[in-house]
Amino acid sequence: LWSRFIMQNDDNFTPTSTPLGALVGQDAQCLYVPEYQRGYTWGGDHIDRFFEDLFTGINQAVTGDGPTTFLGSCIFFKDVGAVYPKHANALPTQVLHVVDGQQRLTTWLFLCGQLAKRLRSVLHQIEQTTVTGEAASAQQWLLEILNGFYARLLASLHYDNHATTDTYQYKPRMIRQSDDVWGNNSKDAKYNSPIAWYLHAAALELHGEEIAPVVPGRLGRLSDAIAVIDENLDRIEAGQIVDCPPLEDLDFVDSDEACGRLLNRIERCPNPPASLTELQQKGIRLAVMACFTLERVRVISVIAPNENYAFALFEPLNTTGQPLTPLETLKPLVVNSEGSQKYRGSPSAKSLDAVDRFLHEDLKAEDRQRRIDALITSFALVEKGERRGRSMTDQRSFLRQPYVGTKTIEEQRAFVAGLAGTATFLNDVWYDDDPPGALVGTPATRLSLEVLSSTQHTICLPLLVRYYDRATAEGAQKSDIAEFQEVLRSVTAFWTLWRTAKPTTAGIDNVHRRLLRSGDPESNLSGLARSFTDLANLPKPKELKAVLASTLQSKLKIGSEMDWVNTVASLPLYRTAKKLTRYLLILAHHDAVADTPGHCKTGVRDSSETRNIEIWNAHFTIEHIAPQSRAANDTTYESLIYDDGLVDRLGNLLLLPEGINQAIGNRQWPDKRTIYSVLAETDPTKRTDGLANKGITGIAQRTITTIELGAHMPFCKFVGENSAPTFDAEYLRDRSRRLAGLAWNHLWADLK
16 A cells, blocks of 8 residues: 555655654644544553553563554644644744544653653652762763653653743644644633643643643543553553563663663663662663653654645545454464365364354444453463563464464464363353353352453453363363362452452452463462463362462461451442442341341351342442431531541442432431331331331332332341441441451352
8 A cells, every 4th residue: 555655656745664752852843633633532441552562662672673663654744824723923833734643642742741750750859869889870870861861751742932931932742723722922822622731731840830721621531541641650660560571670771782772872771770779770660661652652654745635645544444353364374274175174163263253243343352352362361371462463473473383283273272262261251141050150159250240350361261161171070160160259259359458450460460471389380371281280279279368468468357357447448449349248248147236247058148140230339328428417427437538438338229229318327227127128018117107207209119119138137227326437447347357258268
């Protein structure tokens, strides 16, 4: 396609491979997004994929193997005169109208801005730190690097036409037509689009201006995008990028050649990595990101002579169809290996048929792409314990190279069969609303699967796939199915214990990846990926559970019920882990019987069945006993609950169907207690009589009907027995600990 255009129109444009730092940071050149372009739409998935591409490029840069991240083509046309409205004395010398590439360019600019802010902070900290001896040499080496990249990042955010000397001298590198106008003063300048406002605000902040621009009324996805970028930069600063060793261990600083590729610095660091301070390590990691972002992120820059010609290019380049997926590029290799005449009845054909069932034609394009990503990222871990990004180039490389590199047709068939096994698990178990009962077993096991799926805990998929493959292999025994179910429950228990004890998900992905890639050396457990352990030698669930339990102790310092209960009872679980909080409440009430008034304890088996999918589906909203927003004159809830921030803790929560939850509303405690006790009644006559005789006022008839006809509400029973006139903080704290303890008993039983 490019060759055809160049041959026919070589006088009209030249496609150029250009680093974005050079393209955007060119002196007195700016980007202009026409009015007809849609707003910024990239979400967290797009941005995470962008970072994965950057990490892949950084890994390759160390060895000199393709040290560039390509973001595709960007189509522009030059026309300063077509900027409207405009103030001629505020215009840049050259304006590139963006016909294609706005989303990528905007994200890149957001990254430059957040990187610049962090480099400025690190530079300030280093300048305030006095070091002597060898450390001083490393400090000077790093300062020179950081100052250079900081200046270039700053130049990417704004330009200065020197027409004014106040805060409006910093003009954004990108603006949107209609929303924004380049200007030299507060009267003329208008930066109301998310990108223009962000660039102007960042420039003022970085130049130390105290006056911040007024935030426009609509910022679209800006805040979410910045949050995702900052999450990734936090991980980079801390060196928590497991699959990007250069950013994690910094060994490259000992090499002149590697420093040249990653820092554009021909001299290595004067000090070895181990002697660098934490601040210096942070600075080096940020410097690598700045260097790669400015110099190694490239696009094919196509600058057309006018808008009409730009659109003539845009149409064929973007509407000729989606590129072949990584799976579609694998199939020709498989057919060739099996032989075109023999392929249809071959084992490989059966395997790829299973993949096709998972990626059936009825799927929408975005759903199909999500499934492809889930399949390949999971399979990479199943096969080799490798983390793979969602870029098509990376995924194609992973599927094609191992397949071509295998020595025999049997090995190739095994590789494709592994891909099919992952696809079959995803299709028949993970994405299926009604997975095979014989496979998922008891109601508790079925609920475990639902908890993992609804919380999108996809990092557990490779581990489950390995035991699923054994449970469904030819000649599998009932014991193999039982072991799959046991692993499923233990993974759910581990996830629940880990996630509810932490305000974020940080760290758990690394646990799973290391299990697959390296196993657990302390217990002589080999890596669980297929390349390291075959199905017959997968560890028994008891061995796996021992590793998971010890991981809770080593990583989170959770080795006993008291450790976990105290942690969980002190966290605002409604905010930090809402769906898993539902699971904790279900577990706590399973086989529960009354204890002291308002509390429960574990009863005999089958006392109360709540640990099943029906209860999960029916009781799907969380009710705050003490309302999140208490009425000003309501003294029935102790003020300490709100003063101490207890309102979102476990002891203030219970489960109700949505209709019942809405009907109860934010009533005072005595009314709520009465309604709870009525909802816990199993005798319909007592329920109707109880509601009529309790003296609740101001309750609508439809609410009465909803309550009278509602199903049994097991989560209301014990709270409804609390006869105290005030719902107080002491009871809430006590209930938090007790419920956490009851949930622990079930979770720990699945890890023993």
